[in-house]
Amino acid sequence: MLRALAVVIEADLKTLLRTGELPLMLLMLGSFQFLFFAIGSVLRKEEQLFFQLTGYGDSVLYQIAGMPILFLSIGMSWAIGQFVIELGRGGKLEQLQTTATDFRVVIAGRFIVMAIMSLLYYLAITVPFIQIRAGPEVLSHFLPALLVLMLGFVPIFLFAVVVSVVMLLARTEALIDLVSSIVYTFTGVAYPITVFPAVVQTLASLLPQTILAETVRNIVLLGVLEPARLIPFIAVALGYGVFSYLLYSKLEYSVRRGGRYEVVTE
Amino acid sequence: MRSLPSELKAFLWAFSLTNRRSTWMLVGMVSSPVWAIGIGLTFAIHSPSVITEVSQVRALALGAGYFVASSTVLWNVGNFLVQAKDEGTLHSCVLSKGRIPVMMFSRGIVSAAFTGPALAFSYAVVSSLLGFTPSVSNPLGALASFFMLHLALVALSMIVGSIFLRMRHAWIVINALQFLLPATSGMIPPDLFPSDLRPAIALSPFAHVFEVLRRAVVGSPAIPTGDPELTLTSALSVAALIAVGLLTLSITERSLRRRAF
Amino acid sequence: MSQGAFTRMEVAISARGLVKNYREGGLLRRRTEVRALDGLSFEVGYGKVFALLGPNGAGKTTTVRIISTLLLPDEGEVTVAGFNALRSPRKVRERIGVVLDPDKGHFLRLTALENLTFYGTLQGLSRSEARSRASALLGEMGLNGSENRMVEGFSKGMRARLAICRALIHDPEVLIFDEPTSGLDPISAREVRAKLRELGREGKSVLVTTHNLWEAESVSDEVAVVNRGKVVAAGPPQEVKRAFGLKWYVELEVEGRLRPEELPWMAEVAVSERGILTLKIAVDADPAELIPAIVSELRSRSLTVHSVTVREPTLEEAFVRAVSGAGR
Ligand SMILES: Nc1ncnc2c1ncn2[C@@H]1O[C@H](COP(=O)(O)OP(=O)(O)OP(=O)(O)O)[C@@H](O)[C@H]1O
Ligand SMILES: [Mg+2]
Numbered sequence: 003m004l005r006a007l008a009v010v011i012e013a014d015l016k017t018l019l020r021t022g023e024l025p026l027m028l029l030m031l032g033s034f035q036f037l038f039f040a041i042g043s044v045l046r047k048e049e050q051l052f053f054q055l056t057g058y059g060d061s062v063l064y065q066i067a068g069m070p071i072l073f074l075s076i077g078m079s080w081a082i083g084q085f086v087i088e089l090g091r092g093g094k095l096e097q098l099q100t101t102a103t104d105f106r107v108v109i110a111g112r113f114i115v116m117a118i119m120s121l122l123y124y125l126a127i128t129v130p131f132i133q134i135r136a137g138p139e140v141l142s143h144f145l146p147a148l149l150v151l152m153l154g155f156v157p158i159f160l161f162a163v164v165v166s167v168v169m170l171l172a173r174t175e176a177l178i179d180l181v182s183s184i185v186y187t188f189t190g191v192a193y194p195i196t197v198f199p200a201v202v203q204t205l206a207s208l209l210p211q212t213i214l215a216e217t218v219r220n221i222v223l224l225g226v227l228e229p230a231r232l233i234p235f236i237a238v239a240l241g242y243g244v245f246s247y248l249l250y251s252k253l254e255y256s257v258r259r260g261g262r263y264e265v266v267t268e
Numbered sequence: 269m270r271s272l273p274s275e276l277k278a279f280l281w282a283f284s285l286t287n288r289r290s291t292w293m294l295v296g297m298v299s300s301p302v303w304a305i306g307i308g309l310t311f312a313i314h315s316p317s318v319i320t321e322v323s324q325v326r327a328l329a330l331g332a333g334y335f336v337a338s339s340t341v342l343w344n345v346g347n348f349l350v351q352a353k354d355e356g357t358l359h360s361c362v363l364s365k366g367r368i369p370v371m372m373f374s375r376g377i378v379s380a381a382f383t384g385p386a387l388a389f390s391y392a393v394v395s396s397l398l399g400f401t402p403s404v405s406n407p408l409g410a411l412a413s414f415f416m417l418h419l420a421l422v423a424l425s426m427i428v429g430s431i432f433l434r435m436r437h438a439w440i441v442i443n444a445l446q447f448l449l450p451a452t453s454g455m456i457p458p459d460l461f462p463s464d465l466r467p468a469i470a471l472s473p474f475a476h477v478f479e480v481l482r483r484a485v486v487g488s489p490a491i492p493t494g495d496p497e498l499t500l501t502s503a504l505s506v507a508a509l510i511a512v513g514l515l516t517l518s519i520t521e522r523s524l525r526r527r528a529f
Numbered sequence: 530m531s532q533g534a535f536t537r538m539e540v541a542i543s544a545r546g547l548v549k550n551y552r553e554g555g556l557l558r559r560r561t562e563v564r565a566l567d568g569l570s571f572e573v574g575y576g577k578v579f580a581l582l583g584p585n586g587a588g589k590t591t592t593v594r595i596i597s598t599l600l601l602p603d604e605g606e607v608t609v610a611g612f613n614a615l616r617s618p619r620k621v622r623e624r625i626g627v628v629l630d631p632d633k634g635h636f637l638r639l640t641a642l643e644n645l646t647f648y649g650t651l652q653g654l655s656r657s658e659a660r661s662r663a664s665a666l667l668g669e670m671g672l673n674g675s676e677n678r679m680v681e682g683f684s685k686g687m688r689a690r691l692a693i694c695r696a697l698i699h700d701p702e703v704l705i706f707d708e709p710t711s712g713l714d715p716i717s718a719r720e721v722r723a724k725l726r727e728l729g730r731e732g733k734s735v736l737v738t739t740h741n742l743w744e745a746e747s748v749s750d751e752v753a754v755v756n757r758g759k760v761v762a763a764g765p766p767q768e769v770k771r772a773f774g775l776k777w778y779v780e781l782e783v784e785g786r787l788r789p790e791e792l793p794w795m796a797e798v799a800v801s802e803r804g805i806l807t808l809k810i811a812v813d814a815d816p817a818e819l820i821p822a823i824v825s826e827l828r829s830r831s832l833t834v835h836s837v838t839v840r841e842p843t844l845e846e847a848f849v850r851a852v853s854g855a856g857r
Binding site: 033055062 | 290291292294295296298299300302303305306309310311312313314315316317319437440443444447448451456459460461462465
């Protein structure tokens with residue numbers, strides 16, 4: 003089992019690096035982060051008002067600390083989605099079902115690769131930006147933040163699996179656009195979700211990115227980690243675990259019944 | 269040249285059918301206003317008082333709609349050459365006597381049927397969400413200036429489409445451009461910039477074209493240029509952009525024959 | 530009309546001295562040149578089915594792209610249906626129908642009928658003309674049940690047949706097919722070959738590429754064997770075989786006593802268990818007239834002849850010879 007996983011990870015890492023798409027994707031997200039940083043820095047500020055709304059003093063730091071959660075989530079959904087779609091296109095999904103290697107091992111391999119990449123991204127891009135703006139005193143906050151972030155990869159990964167399976171079942175790749183827009187807009191990565199009506203806020207807190215963004219931001223910028231925050235976080239993670247497992251079983255069942263999984267583009 | 273109208277008609281017909289059946293377009297109708305909300309609030313939050321003043325909110329909502337429109341045109345038109353090449357339809361069209369400039373221009377025209385509603389819808393959703401009625405001060409002018417803005421975006425797509433054809437990872441550039449272009453030409457209300465940076469925004473031809481639409485919708489100017497001059501410079505910019513776009517594409521068509529499609 | 534003009538009209542496609550180098554690499558990688566065509570020439574007469582035959586990378590697709598106006602050669606001249614393919618591409622496009630990648634080139638979100646109608650109107654037909662021609666073609670190619678289905682649901686074979694319909698929509702006089710049967714199942718491939726022969730009978734000029742020797746032999750009036758960007762042999766399939774000095778084999782099954790050295794012209798003798806001998810004789814030309822003489826010679830040695838089989842040389846042998854002769 004572990005050997006299989008190692009083989010899968012090695013192969014996946016090689017192909018991802020060789021096609022160059024993944025490093026380019028990270029580069030692109032990095033430049034987005036730079037753009038938000040640059041534009042945010044020049045725009046007119048109302049710090050008092052912002053503090054009343056959020057409890058944070060600097061709107062630019064607020065966004066730099068939150069955006070990576072969005073990017074990691076989009077990156078994860080993209081990577082898992084692409085992977086599942088490619089498997090479906092080449093008929094490899096059906097093939098994998100008949101080999102000894104469980105499809106779940108292959109997906110887990112992809113997850114580990116993406117988690118490593120995400121950590122590298124966070125360390126190489128986000129940490130320096132925060133350092134530049136917040137000064138050296140936040141340095142000690144990064145270790146606990148990274149630990150929570152790693153914990154957070156699990157629900158974000160499960161969320162990506164749910165998205166991918168729904169994409170396959172609905173036979174449309176375009177859903178990724180809708181999911182990205184929702185994650186961007188309603189998870190409080192760039193502004194507090196308190197600007198929305200109460201119903202929207204409740205729905206938004208069901209997305210794992212919402213809790214993760216707020217928790218990580220709390221640690222990085224304020225040095226505060228309230229263990230109580232981790233409880234809803236773990237509850238949401240478990241919820242996604244069950245949900246993605248059920249969806250996956252449905253997918254497997256449909257594949258066995260001879261369904262074709264060619265996702266339609268255009 | 270006698271065949272130009274029938275060629276246009278053929279392309280318009282095919283593209284309006286394919287666009288209408290595209291799931292990206294269908295999903296885009298829902299995701300566009302969602303993106304617009306996110307983009308609008310991202311910039312507004314730096315000066316939260318913006319979202320309490322009516323003309324500021326309208327400018328913000330319209331800017332968010334501009335982002336949605338430019339993103340859609342870049343993907344739907346700018347990326348089309350690459351996509352058509354991959355799918356082999358580029359060959360088939362060319363072999364059936366289709367001309368690439370005509371093809372891309374038709375694609376651009378058809379995409380207005382999506383960008384128009386998407387922009388309007390985004391404007392309406394963002395303004396209403398922030399508690400203001402999404403009114404338009406000069407509807408006819410708004411419609412006309414929307415078409416001008418749309419044509420400018422189509423022209424840009426025709427120019428960059430040729431470049432994408434030669435790139436291995438065009439999607440990255442499109443991703444960056446869909447954001448950079450509107451960000452530097454009015455997507456973020458100029459009021460949000462410090463006053464010494466505002467003149468820089470007015471340098472982009474797209475800023476002028478967008479300003480025409482902004483005046484028609486919001487009513488208040490953001491660039492200190494008189495109405496007639498602004499309309500004239502915008503119209504000239506759009507005409508020049510379209511001309512450059514068509515020229516680029518016909519050069520591309522010829523160079524494709526030399527380098528292999 | 531001068532004699533020269535008249536003979537030109539006899540030729541549907543003429544390619545003379547085509548040279549094409551592809552440039553690879555660029556900014557980051559070292560620039561290299563690949564010579565795809567190296568002075569390739571051939572002619573296709575009106576109403577003929579002509580096959581370009583060659584191994585992978587021989588330059589068939591490059592040739593087809595040049596002939597069909599999609600690519601400019603570095604050197605050489607191409608005339609198609611009386612027009613210069615390099616200088617008047619649109620005139621040529623009006624008169625040719627092309628299938629490049631059989632399963633590509635369709636709008637996936639249009640139905641088969643809509644696809645054909647679209648390409649027909651691009652070629653200048655009116656919408657209703659294009660529609661009725663499209664319907665007829667879809668029927669001919671066995672797609673009439675699927676004409677209102679979107680192409681995205683089509684199998685590879687259906688797409689290939691639709692591609693042929695697309696090439697025929699404006700009733701062109703010259704047809705160009707690049708490996709039209711690649712990836713098709715045997716039945717679909719047979720139907721496509723039948724269509725090619727039918728087009729030839731209808732008086733269309735057809736250029737088809739293939740690396741399948743048997744296919745070239747079965748559909749074409751003339752073949753050109755291409756290797757490394759050059760034509761290494763050309764002519765009717767029979768002539769190509771003769772030009773390569775290929776042998777016919779006569780196989781006889783006989784019973785009786787025989788010492789091989791008695792018959793020096795015998796190429797091979799094999800003995801089966803029950804005393805049946807299989808004799809193999811190699812000859813340079815069609816052995817039809819030789820057979821009675823051979824049989825009576827064997828009878829005179831009191832051998833019983835059970836059966837006589839004549840094996841024609843295949844193009845396969847010609848192909849292998851041409852390709853190895855060119856030093857691959
Ligand atoms: N776009 C291109 N860029 C660079 N080299 C190319 C390109 N297209 C073809 N080549 C090269 O030109 C040569 C001829 O290729 P071509 O595709 O014409 O061969 P072919 O006979 O059609 O082969 P196949 O049977 O594999 O289809 C090959 O060496 C190939 O690598
Ligand atoms: Mg080929």
